Amino acid sequence: MSLLKKFATVGGATLVSRVFGFTREMMMASALGIGPVADAFNLAFRFPNLFRRLFAEGAFNAAFIPLFARSLEEEGETGARRFASEIFATLFVVLTGFTVVAMVFMPFLVKTIIAPGLAACIDDPQTLGQQLSCAERFDITVAFSRIMFPYLACMSLMAMVSGILNAFRRFFAAAAAPTLLNFILIGVLAWAWWQGADQRTIGFLMSWGVLAAGISQLLMVTVAMRMAGFSVSLGRPRWTPGLKRLLILAGPAALIGGITQINLFVGQAIASYQPGAVSILTYADRPYQLPLGMVGVAIGVVLLPELARALKAGRLEEAQHTQNRSLEFALFLTVPAAVALFVMPEPIIRLIYERGAFGPDTTEKVAAVLGLYALGLPAFVLIKVFSPGYFARENTRTPMIITGISALANTALSFVLFWYFAERGIAMATTLAGWINALLLFEGLRRQGLWHVDGELVRRAALVFLSAAMMGGALLVMLEMLERWMGSDPNVLHQSAAVLALAGVAMLIYFALAFATGAADRTLVLKLLRRKRAAG
Numbered sequence: 001m002s003l004l005k006k007f008a009t010v011g012g013a014t015l016v017s018r019v020f021g022f023t024r025e026m027m028m029a030s031a032l033g034i035g036p037v038a039d040a041f042n043l044a045f046r047f048p049n050l051f052r053r054l055f056a057e058g059a060f061n062a063a064f065i066p067l068f069a070r071s072l073e074e075e076g077e078t079g080a081r082r083f084a085s086e087i088f089a090t091l092f093v094v095l096t097g098f099t100v101v102a103m104v105f106m107p108f109l110v111k112t113i114i115a116p117g118l119a120a121c122i123d124d125p126q127t128l129g130q131q132l133s134c135a136e137r138f139d140i141t142v143a144f145s146r147i148m149f150p151y152l153a154c155m156s157l158m159a160m161v162s163g164i165l166n167a168f169r170r171f172f173a174a175a176a177a178p179t180l181l182n183f184i185l186i187g188v189l190a191w192a193w194w195q196g197a198d199q200r201t202i203g204f205l206m207s208w209g210v211l212a213a214g215i216s217q218l219l220m221v222t223v224a225m226r227m228a229g230f231s232v233s234l235g236r237p238r239w240t241p242g243l244k245r246l247l248i249l250a251g252p253a254a255l256i257g258g259i260t261q262i263n264l265f266v267g268q269a270i271a272s273y274q275p276g277a278v279s280i281l282t283y284a285d286r287p288y289q290l291p292l293g294m295v296g297v298a299i300g301v302v303l304l305p306e307l308a309r310a311l312k313a314g315r316l317e318e319a320q321h322t323q324n325r326s327l328e329f330a331l332f333l334t335v336p337a338a339v340a341l342f343v344m345p346e347p348i349i350r351l352i353y354e355r356g357a358f359g360p361d362t363t364e365k366v367a368a369v370l371g372l373y374a375l376g377l378p379a380f381v382l383i384k385v386f387s388p389g390y391f392a393r394e395n396t397r398t399p400m401i402i403t404g405i406s407a408l409a410n411t412a413l414s415f416v417l418f419w420y421f422a423e424r425g426i427a428m429a430t431t432l433a434g435w436i437n438a439l440l441l442f443e444g445l446r447r448q449g450l451w452h453v454d455g456e457l458v459r460r461a462a463l464v465f466l467s468a469a470m471m472g473g474a475l476l477v478m479l480e481m482l483e484r485w486m487g488s489d490p491n492v493l494h495q496s497a498a499v500l501a502l503a504g505v506a507m508l509i510y511f512a513l514a515f516a517t518g519a520a521d522r523t524l525v526l527k528l529l530r531r532k533r534a535a536g
Contacts, residue, residue: 020182025286026352027189028206033357034279036132037140037199039272041206042282043115044144046268048152064163066392067245081232084164090237091160095153103146110142117272140203147207154214161221164230173224180220181213263410263433267426270414277423280362284369284427287348291337291377319392324457327385331464332520334381336510339472341374344479344502347486351495369427376431379438386441389450398444406437463519471510478502 032038064087071080102109110118118138132140162174188209192202225231271277341348346367354363390399410433417425445451478501479486485498514520 019290020179020186021286022290022352024182024185024189025283026355027186027193029283029353029358030356031189031193031202032199032279033359034276034283034362035199035357036137036275037203038279038282039276040137040141040144041203042278043110043141043268043272044148044207045210046265046282047109047114047145048149048155064160068163068167081230084160084230085232085234086238086240086243088157088160088232089234090243091156092234093237095156099150099153102149106142106146106149107138110138110145114145114269115141115272115278116269117274140200144203144207147204148210151210151214154211154218158214158218158221161218161225161232164225164232165221165228168228168230170224170228173221177217177220180216181210184209184213184216262407263430266407266411267414267430270418271423271426273418274422276362277426280365280369280423281426283349283353283366284373287341287345287352287370288373288377291334291341291381320452320454323385323389323451324454327382328457328460330381330385331378331461332514334378335464336468336471336506338374338377339468340475340503340506341377342371343472343475344499345370345374347479347495347499347502350486351492351499355492365423368424372424372427372431376434379431379434382438383434383441386438386445386451389445390441393450398448399441402437402440402444405440406433409433409436460519463517464514467510467513467517467519470513471506474509475502475506478505 028038028041032041068080068083071083115138118134118141158174158177162177165174185206188205189202192205197205267281268278271281346363349367349370350360350363353366354360387399390396410429413429413432414426417428419425421428442451446453482498482502485494511520
């Protein structure tokens, strides 16, 4: 299977998950708006999601896959199974203990880490009849956090099993599993609407739905692993050289792999000082995550095992080619997506969310944040491209330092900008920190001689930016022409037709320019088409 086909497999499955994620967010926005229950759910869900990215996906994608691939190459399947079982046993015991402790001390965690703004909250007598008191907001955030926290353990174990599947070049099950979360929460929201449940009840039902989804996802990838002919056993945890090496690599890798979530978590913790700001950031994050997930996750999942195998076999030219083509692929898809989200965030947000408890004023606030997030979209995808260049060589120290610098910059900028621009300041900080991280990662690879940019990449990158800029200009003209179809009109059909027309014409313009100028690899596209015809 070619590198492009592997990207398409993971990206396609992730795209399906993100589309259903949009449906989930649309239903949640209609039911909860940006009220206190929505804030509580988003705060509670962000905490296990942060640790999932830090200590599960980031750590295992960066550390486990190269070590597991080495075990396969050097010791065969028996040695790989022994190594995986050692890691699984330790991970299971640590996660169980961590989950129990976190659930016991959850009030302290909410007060000091998850939502410090709730501890400083002061009730306004004029609005208490319309919203929950500070004590009630704090209590439901603690309750939601306790229900959802075991999701972290399920996702961490799932990440390990997914790493095994990816090492065997079986990418689909791990990429498709997150869709279960969206299916379950959509079902919960539909049932709550049917029953006429109040907002607090909806929040509790969604929290239990997250836990059920975690268990379902773990079962799905476990079955896929068994179908691939591989299994792990649960034994007594032991301190082994393999475990020691994994921890040395996984500690820094966890921080690096979760930089996007760290930035979002810091932003939400600061945003908890202003009611509604947490939900505004969360709703803006969903459209931004669609291209980030489809391209960034696909590259991150596929590129690391491909690079690790090429480097272990001494195929240095192949490794360089893989890196350059991955960067080319990332820019080709993310730059136009960033331009489109920056130019037309309000029509997108209005179409997706504006109904029920989500009004026009909220649309303006969320759209402003989305436009700022869009400017950082290429940066966060580039991080996914550059990081495997270090991880495949088992170097996590350099990217750990770079990520630390980025995280500190994000925290400082968030504190400063929040007091001037509210939630928009947090989005600015997240975007700036992303670009700092991406540029430092690339410069580190270049200085160490680990990345040689070829002329083809430079030429195509310049043409991609030119094509995307021309597409953006066309979008601005079309926005004025279709303005009356995209206002706060109850006719969703008008809004949908206008947004789809904008998206369709923008794609047509961009891809036509990309193929005409050579920004896209015409040879590769023609080769793929010939293969399809031959297969037919």
